[in-house]
Amino acid sequence: MSESRTGFNLTENEREYIDGIVSPLLLKGQSIRHITINHSDEIMVSDRTLYKYINNSLFSARNIDMPRTIRMRPRKNKSKSLKVDKECRKGRT
Template sequence: MAKNKHLTDAERLQIEQWLKDRVSIKQIALKLDKSTSTISREIRSRAITSIKFVPYRTHNRCVERYDCHKHYLCSDKPNCTKRCSTCNLCNELCEAYQEQPCYKLFEPPYVCNGCIEEHQCVLRKKYYLHHQAHEAYREMLVESRIGANITEDELLVLDEIVSPLIMRGQSVHHIVTHNPDQFEVSEKSIYRYISGGLLKARNI
């Protein structure tokens, strides 16, 4: 039954700590008795982007930063002899700037929590932070409730009924039409819950 429950703030705190400790997504899922896809989706959808820079390193995220030999991008510093790629203003001033993404963020765990290179990496970062993640969930829950009076417990019951049927290939319309006595919310509301990520079933 635990696998059907939504993540709590305490569980999100555990996820943040385990990511910092470099625990794999699969192991986190086992520890919380959730599916791996649930934990993976939680991390990817609620991670926040950070533009913080590494102290004492040049703030340059350009893909050409190691090979670029441009000079004199600063019109107010005509006597500067430094390569522009070694200046913190480079990305802001250069028209050829192209940001290099961190390709580690495209694979598990999808965030910089626990990365051994995080303290020296100049690229844009992503972090999973439990407080922000839970606040984002709460805000989405409130937005998805607009037009329908439903509690979290009622949403859980709805999830247990609807999601398994959708995962077997049934449409929301078919489910509601053939089980009219089980629903106190509209078909439109169910679609809204799915789109908002409040049910295990995904949009298909």
């Protein structure tokens, strides 16, 4: 099981093939969703997987080449609510 978590399940030839399709289109300004819809028979990975590959710099196109990704700020973590002891509510009704 630990072998499946050691990295990306992608050979060098597959990486170069997908990079040859995705990177030029990203540099032209197309979104990853648009690329996966139009080239789904060639790419054979989901758009979420492509985002992971690009964020980890596996392709020649980088994260900075996607304008929406750069505009968006990272999401803030919501603070956890305080847990109230429910025993203190007994006898109030």
